Amino acid sequence: MKKTAVPSVLVLVLLLAVAIKAEAQQSPKVPRIGILEPATSASIAARIEAFRQGLRDLGYVEGKNIAIEYRYADGKSERIPDLAAELVNLKVDLIVTSQTPTVLAIKKVSSTIPIVFFLLSFPVENGIVDSFARPGGNATGLTVLSEELNGKRLELLKETSPTIARVGVFSNPANPTQPLEWKGIQAAAVALGLKLQSLNVRSGADLDVAFEAALKQRAQALINLPEAVFSMNRKRITEFATKNKLPAMCSELQAVDGGCLMSYGPNQPDLYRRGATYVDKILKGAKPAELPVEQPTKFDFVINLKTAKKIGLTIPQKVLIRADKVIK
Numbered sequence: 509m510k511k512t513a514v515p516s517v518l519v520l521v522l523l524l525a526v527a528i529k530a531e532a533q534q535s536p537k538v539p540r541i542g543i544l545e546p547a548t549s550a551s552i553a554a555r556i557e558a559f560r561q562g563l564r565d566l567g568y569v570e571g572k573n574i575a576i577e578y579r580y581a582d583g584k585s586e587r588i589p590d591l592a593a594e595l596v597n598l599k600v601d602l603i604v605t606s607q608t609p610t611v612l613a614i615k616k617v618s619s620t621i622p623i624v625f626f627l628l629s630f631p632v633e634n635g636i637v638d639s640f641a642r643p644g645g646n647a648t649g650l651t652v653l654s655e656e657l658n659g660k661r662l663e664l665l666k667e668t669s670p671t672i673a674r675v676g677v678f679s680n681p682a683n684p685t686q687p688l689e690w691k692g693i694q695a696a697a698v699a700l701g702l703k704l705q706s707l708n709v710r711s712g713a714d715l716d717v718a719f720e721a722a723l724k725q726r727a728q729a730l731i732n733l734p735e736a737v738f739s740m741n742r743k744r745i746t747e748f749a750t751k752n753k754l755p756a757m758c759s760e761l762q763a764v765d766g767g768c769l770m771s772y773g774p775n776q777p778d779l780y781r782r783g784a785t786y787v788d789k790i791l792k793g794a795k796p797a798e799l800p801v802e803q804p805t806k807f808d809f810v811i812n813l814k815t816a817k818k819i820g821l822t823i824p825q826k827v828l829i830r831a832d833k834v835i836k
Contacts, residue, residue: 540575542595542603546736558777562784583740622796624786625649629685640801648796659696665757676705676727680735734759753819764810774804808832
């Protein structure tokens with residue numbers, strides 16, 4: 509008797525099912541993350557590259573097994589809410605960011621998309637996390653201990669130029685962390701016998717007015733609180749300080765390469781590189797609420813002797829020997 513052949517249609521269906529299953533196994537979903545930064549891409553290029561290197565070290569290759577959506581506010585704080593909403597609407601798997609205003613903007617439009625933050629000051633006080641040990645919400649990452657750092661920066665500035673009595677402090681009142689940072693640096697100033705002069709800058713357009721105020725109030729040195737607007741305008745601030753022979757302490761290490769007299773603080777590219785581990789853990793199923801907030805482990809003190817010479821300042825030897833890097 510002749511055997512009944514399996515219908516050709518059934519064979520095709522089976523083959524198609526096998527092919528679809530194989531393709532699904534070979535093409536896993538590529539995670540997509542968003543990066544939202546308040547500054548320009550150029551001003552923080554080294555940090556972003558450190559973050560991407562951290563991802564590569566963990567096996568993530570951009571464009572192959574991970575996709576990244578970049579958004580920069582270019583120093584225009586009014587753009588941040590729209591950029592945050594844009595990334596949320598793209599349904600990214602998580603958002604990486606720095607600075608308190610950007611984190612708050614993201615949390616306002618989504619309480620579920622995971623957030624990994626860098627360089628945050630006072631995340632507990634600003635309601636971003638419940639505690640360092642157990643963040644509790646949808647955000648976690650790395651803090652910078654600004655209260656302690658600003659006091660240390662002021663102390664180093666005084667040791668470098670012992671005769672100063674009045675210090676102009678650039679701050680951005682639109683950033684909710686700045687009043688807290690001001691409180692900390694004010695306490696340090698009292699202990700050091702220094703008088704602080706507030707120089708408010710909300711955007712680069714305010715710098716000229718702040719410069720005039722610094723000269724009018726006879727500031728003898730300058731320092732800036734950590735903020736995106738100063739990252740973007742560090743060249744202008746440095747040129748003003750050098751022209752008027754004012755010792756300046758900048759919050760970013762990169763500013764010293766550009767001519768700022770000195771800087772002390774956490775190695776920011778290192779914080780971004782470490783941040784990639786948070787991304788990896790969250791993409792693998794960890795919850796931000798259960799990932800502890802970490803603190804800086806690498807601090808650098810950098811001095812630019814070229815600038816010291818231009819402003820006629822001799823750096824005391826006891827300060828020089830403490831520097832991690834000296835630009836000659």
